[in-house]
Amino acid sequence: MKLTKALYLAAAAALFTACANNAGDTGKTENQPKDETPAVETKSHDAVVELGADDMPVAGKTPVVIDCWATWCGPCMQFKPVYHAVAKEYAGKATFMAADMDICEKIGKEYGISAIPTVIILKEGQAPVLQAGSMNADEFKAFLDKNL
Numbered sequence: 001m002k003l004t005k006a007l008y009l010a011a012a013a014a015l016f017t018a019c020a021n022n023a024g025d026t027g028k029t030e031n032q033p034k035d036e037t038p039a040v041e042t043k044s045h046d047a048v049v050e051l052g053a054d055d056m057p058v059a060g061k062t063p064v065v066i067d068c069w070a071t072w073c074g075p076c077m078q079f080k081p082v083y084h085a086v087a088k089e090y091a092g093k094a095t096f097m098a099a100d101m102d103i104c105e106k107i108g109k110e111y112g113i114s115a116i117p118t119v120i121i122l123k124e125g126q127a128p129v130l131q132a133g134s135m136n137a138d139e140f141k142a143f144l145d146k147n148l
Contacts, residue, residue: 047087051099056106059122063094063148066120068113070101075134076117082137083119086144093148094121121147 048067051057057064067083069076080098087096099107101116111120111128119140121129129147 046084047091047096048084049095049097051097051104051107053103054106055099055104056110057095057097057122059124059126061124063124064120064122065090065094065096065144065148066107066122067096067098068101068104068107068111068116068118068120069098070116072102073116079117079134079140082135082140086137086140090141090144090148094144119143123148 051066057066065087067079069080071077083096083098090096101108101113107113107120111118111130113130115132117134118130118132119135121144123129131143135143
């Protein structure tokens with residue numbers, strides 16, 4: 001009984017740490033045709049730019065911060081309001097974007113995203129910095145302060 005409880009708690013903890021994202025797996029079966037989703041217009045929501053299927057962000061003089069998420073991912077939904085609130089606070093320091101991995105498959109493949117939520121920081125002339133897992137506001141700010 002104790003072993004069953006321990007296994008259940010370990011599974012629940014893993015679920016809330018990060019959701020697995022099998023590169024390009026959007027829940028479709030082989031018999032279903034793949035959506036030929038046209039490029040989605042980028043939309044601004046608060047201080048965050050929502051990316052479309054064909055968008056591929058590039059860092060310029062201002063660093064780019066990308067939240068890789070999915071609607072079905074519990075930890076992603078937990079992190080989303082934190083990301084948006086901190087994006088408002090750090091608006092002058094970086095450009096904040098969000099990429100739904102079910103739509104923005106190119107980004108997932110380009111950066112080898114295997115777990116979500118993952119935050120990517122792009123800075124001109126530097127290797128991308130990736131951080132997987134949900135963060136609270138203080139953890140996210142510390143990550144940004146260290147890497148921006």
